[in-house]
Amino acid sequence: MLGQPHVDLESGNQSENTYPDGMPVLRIGLIESRDSVEFRLTGRFSVLNNQGVSILKDVASSVKWRVKIEQYSPAKYIYSVLLGKFHDRLEAQELEYKLIEKGIGTRIKIRGGKLYYNDRVVNDNTQFWVVVDDLNSEQEAVTFAKHSLSEFSYQIINEKINEPRALLELFDSEFEKLGEAENVFRIVPESQQVITYIYDLPLENEIQNRPVKYRSFNGPLEFRCANDGKIIIICEVPLEKYVESVVALEVNSDFPIDAIGAQAIAARSKTIASLGIKHHEDTFHLCSGTHCQLFNGLIQTPEKVKKAVQETMGIVLRDNRQVVDANYSLMCGGHTEAYHTIIQDDFGDPYPPVFDGSDQNQKEKYIDLTEDIDLNKWVREEPDVYCNLFNIQSSNKLNCIRKQFRWQINYDRQELEEIISTKMGTDIGVLYDIIPVRRGTSGRIFEIEILASNQNIVLYGMQQICQVLASERLPSSCFVINRQFDDNGFPISFIFNGAGAGHGVGLCQAGGVAMALHGKDHCEILSHYFKGINLKKIY
Ligand SMILES: [Zn+2]
Ligand SMILES: [Zn+2]
Numbered sequence: 018m019l020g021q022p023h024v025d026l027e028s029g030n031q032s033e034n035t036y037p038d039g040m041p042v043l044r045i046g047l048i049e050s051r052d053s054v055e056f057r058l059t060g061r062f063s064v065l066n067n068q069g070v071s072i073l074k075d076v077a078s079s080v081k082w083r084v085k086i087e088q089y090s091p092a093k094y095i096y097s098v099l100l101g102k103f104h105d106r107l108e109a110q111e112l113e114y115k116l117i118e119k120g121i122g123t124r125i126k127i128r129g130g131k132l133y134y135n136d137r138v139v140n141d142n143t144q145f146w147v148v149v150d151d152l153n154s155e156q157e158a159v160t161f162a163k164h165s166l167s168e169f170s171y172q173i174i175n176e177k178i179n180e181p182r183a184l185l186e187l188f189d190s191e192f193e194k195l196g197e198a199e200n201v202f203r204i205v206p207e208s209q210q211v212i213t214y215i216y217d218l219p220l221e222n223e224i225q226n227r228p229v230k231y232r233s234f235n236g237p238l239e240f241r242c243a244n245d246g247k248i249i250i251i252c253e254v255p256l257e258k259y260v261e262s263v264v265a266l267e268v269n270s271d272f273p274i275d276a277i278g279a280q281a282i283a284a285r286s287k288t289i290a291s292l293g294i295k296h297h298e299d300t301f302h303l304c305s306g307t308h309c310q311l312f313n314g315l316i317q318t319p320e321k322v323k324k325a326v327q328e329t330m331g332i333v334l335r336d337n338r339q340v341v342d343a344n345y346s347l348m349c350g351g352h353t354e355a356y357h358t359i360i361q362d363d364f365g366d367p368y369p370p371v372f373d374g375s376d377q378n379q380k381e382k383y384i385d386l387t388e389d390i391d392l393n394k395w396v397r398e399e400p401d402v403y404c405n406l407f408n409i410q411s412s413n414k415l416n417c418i419r420k421q422f423r424w425q426i427n428y429d430r431q432e433l434e435e436i437i438s439t440k441m442g443t444d445i446g447v448l449y450d451i452i453p454v455r456r457g458t459s460g461r462i463f464e465i466e467i468l469a470s471n472q473n474i475v476l477y478g479m480q481q482i483c484q485v486l487a488s489e490r491l492p493s494s495c496f497v498i499n500r501q502f503d504d505n506g507f508p509i510s511f512i513f514n515g516a517g518a519g520h521g522v523g524l525c526q527a528g529g530v531a532m533a534l535h536g537k538d539h540c541e542i543l544s545h546y547f548k549g550i551n552l553k554k555i556y
Pocket of ligand 2: 348349350351352373403404525527528
């Protein structure tokens with residue numbers, strides 16, 4: 018098999034960790050594209066190469082060491098046209114036969130796989146992908162698809178055929194070379210008590226704002242040659258420890274325990290559902306950015322988070338086949354968004370968007386917010402929904418979240434022209450108008466057109482829309498645009514009136530907090546946001 022196998026993730030047998038034996042150990046990719054990395058350990062450790070051979074045995078150092086890349090060559094890929102994804106091999110074969118009848122040779126690729134816990138299969142997210150492969154470049158794949166596969170809906174994907182290679186060198190604080198290895202240095206601390214500090218390792222979203230000095234980890238770490246040929250850091254974490262760390266970044270200690278429990282179950286489900294599907298061509302299971310889930314390797318998890326994760330251990334959101342990709346975001350604004358607006362696959366939406374309240378009259382009134390006229394009214398009102406926290410007496414920390422329920426951001430025309438031009442890297446000229454093209458059920462825009470004198474620009478996806486239209490970023494793409502005009506009918510300012518924060522799909526974290534404060538438990542919270550999905554303890 019090409020690439021790094023991710024299917025059949027076996028349970029780990031780390032003797033030193035404090036988690037039960039048999040718990041799967043995840044490999045998390047921390048950062049890519051580095052030429053060198055500085056690190057320090059607080060206790061004794063060994064350095065191993067790819068074959069597990071010791072380069073340094075049982076050493077200690079109180080100062081920073083450094084790994085540098087000496088020569089490298091990136092991975093090589095072939096391109097394929099993906100024509101369909103299936104849970105069932107027979108369904109995939111049906112499509113394969115249909116294509117063979119048309120004279121098109123295809124192959125079935127397997128993604129996902131079985132997850133083992135204590136040698137028992139606890140989830141199986143195997144997918145069968147029908148592809149036409151062996152195309153040498155992306156362009157060749159696009160041309161082939163346009164000519165021969167235009168009647169199908171298709172997607173271009175790549176597959177690694179040659180692993181990246183690099184020579185890594187290890188130096189001490191005096192820049193004395195201690196060893197070298199092909200592709201991998203594996204750092205194995207003597208015990209879980211030994212902490213590894215990695216320097217200059219920002220979390221996504223922090224990169225522009227305030228780069229952190231270092232992050233701390235425990236357990237084995239790898240400095241490995243990534244697909245782009247540079248160094249990636251991979252840390253190994255038992256599944257439940259990973260969930261703890263993810264949850265700690267998503268909640269604050271003022272959240273009621275049931276809201277944290279709901280978050281833990283969502284994060285655990287999303288983790289398990291993603292294994293072997295995302296990052297299939299990488300040497301790790303999940304990345305540490307929002308593409309997967311934010312992870313910073315936190316060693317000291319707050320007690321409340323630990324408790325919520327332990328009390329829900331092994332509990333997931335599951336449909337009749339497998340664990341579902343349970344998304345979450347800070348505040349839906351009163352209506353959650355449809356799954357397919359952030360993730361497109363062939364399996365349809367695992368759960369529907371919901372009105373985030375209990376008042377049935379309001380629900381009837383605001384079932385669909387895809388039209389500007391309905392949304393305009395919605396963002397000016399303060400509907401009685403769960404994430405409208407204005408009626409809740411609470412702490413300062415919740416006050417910050419509360420303000421995101423309805424928000425307004427104003428820009429002079431020239432100011433916004435400059436922002437858009439800078440972010441797009443092109444001078445747009447005079448800004449005439451900004452027109453939402455497509456909205457989801459919650460009112461979130463996922464296609465918008467900017468009309469300007471030098472060029473018109475179409476933005477796709479909530480991420481890009483929120484980034485480009487504000488000096489920092491808009492809290493969500495659920496907004497209406499109001500303009501003020503001069504006497505000649507020329508726009509002089511743009512006002513964004515919006516609702517909520519984040520993509521709005523799945524669990525609304527603010528709504529979950531309000532529900533918990535109203536006495537709902539984590540089961541009730543999750544069955545509100547994930548209609549038709551069951552809770553099940555799989556280990
Ligand atoms: Zn990722
Ligand atoms: Zn909400």
